[in-house]
Amino acid sequence: MTQKYNTYFKWVNLFIDYLILNGALLFAVALDSNIPLASPISEGYKLEFLLLNLCWFYCARLFGLYSNILNRSALSTMKATILALVVYVMVIYVLNLAFPSLVLTFSSLSFFQVLFAILLPTWKFYFLALRRANRKFGVDCTQVVVLGASRAGVEISKFFNSNPQLGYKVEGIFDDTAAGVVDGQTILGTVADCFNYMKATGISEVYCALPNKEVCRIKALMQEADKQMVRFRVMPDINDFIELNVYTGKNGKFPVLAPRVEPLENKFNEIRKRLFDVSFSLLVVVFLLSWLIPLLGLIIKWNSAGPVFFKQLRSGKDNKPFFCFKFRTMTVNAEADNKQTQKNDARVTKVGAFLRKTSIDELPQFINVLLGDMSVVGPRPHMLKHTEDYSVLIDKYMVRQFLTPGITGWAQVNGFRGETKETEAMSKRVEADLWYLENWSLLLDIRIVFLTIWQAIKGNENAY
Known part of the structure; x- marks a missing residue:
């Protein structure tokens, strides 16, 4: 790796x-x-x-x-x-x-x-x-923990802490038999304590060095990590995991396995995506929103009482909430933060219906992109209540929160947008989001942008 x-x-x-x-x-x-x-x-x-x-x-x-x-x-x-x-x-x-x-x-x-x-x-x-000299070169350091005080677990802990330029710092090891300090590495508690510790300290990555004979337990921990939005890395003998869809590689001199490939974990790819986001968003804000906001502001105010913009808390990257901006398309109502928009929804204004049909209501989110809360392309940000509900109902739902949410996404250009009446509809959307997470490229982002523009021109039956 x-x-x-x-x-x-x-x-x-x-x-x-x-x-x-x-x-x-x-x-x-x-x-x-x-x-x-x-x-x-x-x-x-x-x-x-x-x-x-x-x-x-x-x-x-x-x-x-x-x-x-x-x-x-x-x-x-x-x-x-x-x-x-x-x-x-x-x-x-x-x-x-x-x-x-x-x-x-x-x-x-x-x-x-x-x-x-x-x-x-x-x-x-x-x-x-x-x-x-173990200087950090100004990189941001990812805090991680290790499961298992085996030789591999202790070695990778020592390796990361003695090479901070790699961008990792091991806070300690969780093990069911060891206690105190093992070969200079702190034992933080038992394996069962690890997720509570990570949630309390904000750690979002774990390296598993448990024995191969505990393969069933490792699989269960991997599933729990997805639910807790924790990146899970495995360092076992490959033979026990060959049946799984995993990514194999190396971190330093250590062989590791991960449940998925994440191109945007690479800092260079992250910078490329951010440069594209900022450049594209500046063009939209300067040449489109600069005159469209005053014009639509007058029309929205004329059509119904209330603010020009609708501001709502949504789930962002790493599940951190942020205020998502849209042109207001509904009458002011108390259900906006809990109830999805339905077909022929009485709350939608006449002007709002047009804005939603053409997706023009989403354009203020380019301001969110410039603020760093969103990306041009990524999983759509959901209401906080939906994130809370669906994270319990759908396995790997929280994995999509590894990414910065987008104005448009792979799920949307493949028809998975609008109201989700059934859990299966949301599962399909999550599946598409995870595919995007594992297959990201700059060309894919550009392709999704062009597909989004084309669909906005021809119209989408799920846009209402």
């Missing part, structure tokens, strides 16, 4: 490496040609800069310089860096011989190579020194 910050630090290293490379190039050219650093470079230089950047990309890739950034040994990292530099220098030398008409002179290339060969290993050494 890839650590949630592995890709993030890979791109940090890539960015700084190329910053050093291009900075060294600019400095070498400026020094050799007496050109001020701030002056623009010619087209010929730009093409050769691009060529040298591509050469470094292939040299670094040849030795896997950016693989497993957080756990690769210091010796292996420095060895890959030196080898990549040696091959890079040789490639530049060959290019200089093969193309004597290059704009970059031999002296500027030589100075660049010396400068790059000094600065790059210095930066790598600094990064490795920070990692060795």
